[in-house]
Amino acid sequence: MKKFLLLIGAMVLVLAMTSPAPAQFKSWGHMEIATGWISKPDFNTGLVTAGQTYAEGSDLNYKRITQRYRFYLQYGDPKTVRAVIGFEADSSNWGESAWSNTSTTTDPNYSAAANPSGRMGVAATDQVQLELKHAYLDFVIPNTPVSLSAGLQFYGIGGRLFQSRDLPGLIATVNFAPHKVMLYWWREKDSSFNARVENITTEKDTTIFNYQVNDTYGLQYQLTQKLYNLYAYFFYKNDLSNATYADHPWWIGLGGAYKLGNLALSGQFIYMGGKKDNVTGDDVDYTGWVAELLARYQIGPGMFAAVEGYYSTGEDTGTANKIERFQTPTGSEARWGFGNDRSVFFFYNGDFMYYFGKQLDNTGFWYARLNFEYAPLPWLNLLFNYMYIGDTAKGDTGAFNSTGTGVKDESYVGQELNVIAKVKIYDPLVYNIGFGYFFPGDVYKTATKNPDNAWALLTCLKYVF
Numbered sequence: 001m002k003k004f005l006l007l008i009g010a011m012v013l014v015l016a017m018t019s020p021a022p023a024q025f026k027s028w029g030h031m032e033i034a035t036g037w038i039s040k041p042d043f044n045t046g047l048v049t050a051g052q053t054y055a056e057g058s059d060l061n062y063k064r065i066t067q068r069y070r071f072y073l074q075y076g077d078p079k080t081v082r083a084v085i086g087f088e089a090d091s092s093n094w095g096e097s098a099w100s101n102t103s104t105t106t107d108p109n110y111s112a113a114a115n116p117s118g119r120m121g122v123a124a125t126d127q128v129q130l131e132l133k134h135a136y137l138d139f140v141i142p143n144t145p146v147s148l149s150a151g152l153q154f155y156g157i158g159g160r161l162f163q164s165r166d167l168p169g170l171i172a173t174v175n176f177a178p179h180k181v182m183l184y185w186w187r188e189k190d191s192s193f194n195a196r197v198e199n200i201t202t203e204k205d206t207t208i209f210n211y212q213v214n215d216t217y218g219l220q221y222q223l224t225q226k227l228y229n230l231y232a233y234f235f236y237k238n239d240l241s242n243a244t245y246a247d248h249p250w251w252i253g254l255g256g257a258y259k260l261g262n263l264a265l266s267g268q269f270i271y272m273g274g275k276k277d278n279v280t281g282d283d284v285d286y287t288g289w290v291a292e293l294l295a296r297y298q299i300g301p302g303m304f305a306a307v308e309g310y311y312s313t314g315e316d317t318g319t320a321n322k323i324e325r326f327q328t329p330t331g332s333e334a335r336w337g338f339g340n341d342r343s344v345f346f347f348y349n350g351d352f353m354y355y356f357g358k359q360l361d362n363t364g365f366w367y368a369r370l371n372f373e374y375a376p377l378p379w380l381n382l383l384f385n386y387m388y389i390g391d392t393a394k395g396d397t398g399a400f401n402s403t404g405t406g407v408k409d410e411s412y413v414g415q416e417l418n419v420i421a422k423v424k425i426y427d428p429l430v431y432n433i434g435f436g437y438f439f440p441g442d443v444y445k446t447a448t449k450n451p452d453n454a455w456a457l458l459t460c461l462k463y464v465f
Helices: 002-018
Strands: 025-039 061-077 081-093 130-140 146-157 163-176 179-190 193-199 204-210 213-224 228-239 245-260 263-278 284-286 289-300 303-312 365-377 380-391 412-426 429-440 454-464
Touching (some): 146 179, 179 228
Antiparallel strands (some): 025 454, 081 130, 163 179, 193 204, 228 245, 245 263, 263 284, 263 289, 365 380, 380 412, 412 429
């Protein structure tokens, strides 16, 4: 790891010294170290936790320390043209075992993949898991309001409800302030190939071409004003990469925010339609939707109260030809930050490094949240949350959405009380501390045991440079 950093640093120094315009070089990134102390994530019921099954009444507790960093280099000016390359050392659990694709370890972080991410927290820290995260060109077309970004880059649309992922593709932006139009294309898979088959009798080659790609196309409109903003988008997926089906889901989203005095309202609605065309068997329709609404009121200096509601459709029993559960685009990482400022135990919270949480998939749920926020000092911000969480699936022949481990028709997932403190040590250095206590609901009951309450204590030290 140290060798990689020294090499990168030397490269930047040499280029900066030899370049006629060293001011065009820029670097940025962040480093974070997180801790987690989680008590009874399986509620002492023997449910599957972290990929493993524990015996009922095992009183499971675990403590972990993990770390990650990102480092970016830029040459050029974003007002004209620039090239950006970014590296990442993904989350690493301190003291984890060395990676082996032939290991039979029961470590929940074990991966049989040829190139697993993470695995940099081994005691012998000279590992090779330095990842290329971004590599793209960003430029403005001269004498136009149009800019283009091409390469391996970040796609963020729809906040915590839709797309958040690093992908290869193109983004075109047309900016007529206060209006902005953005065109998107990304490619998830290309398994196309040419096969040349020789005919022995005729001594001629026959070329067979198979076009199998998975592309997504999108359009977004944004209007930004002083007191309100609006946005709308449409995305269509054309997946021809699978031999057994052609997948064509689409999403249409509408959202915005409005401020009236001390009251701020924000929300978003997304509907998912389209169809999966199976080669054999019936086709399947997509019919899911998700919505959120937040009302936040400023009581006084540094003091706020908020009410929030969230609902995502679940998969009901007896809908074999429909997928009613809302789905984000494949691989979207928006769910890793779904619990930001909201949850410490149940949903994943990116302020604690995308590592600790009970429920990664945030669809098939509804919740109601009450929030109080107070900043008693310039360097301290406190958030107090109460969440009531329910399951939106109906029927007694399918697994409930929250865990997928039982056949029952229950809707009460649980309640969470938490407090989150954000401590500013310096402007670029923040220490986040969160404590969450969870009261599990009926969906976690087993035939022999009622679930025990659980809690989590999380921290994250983050430096942005």
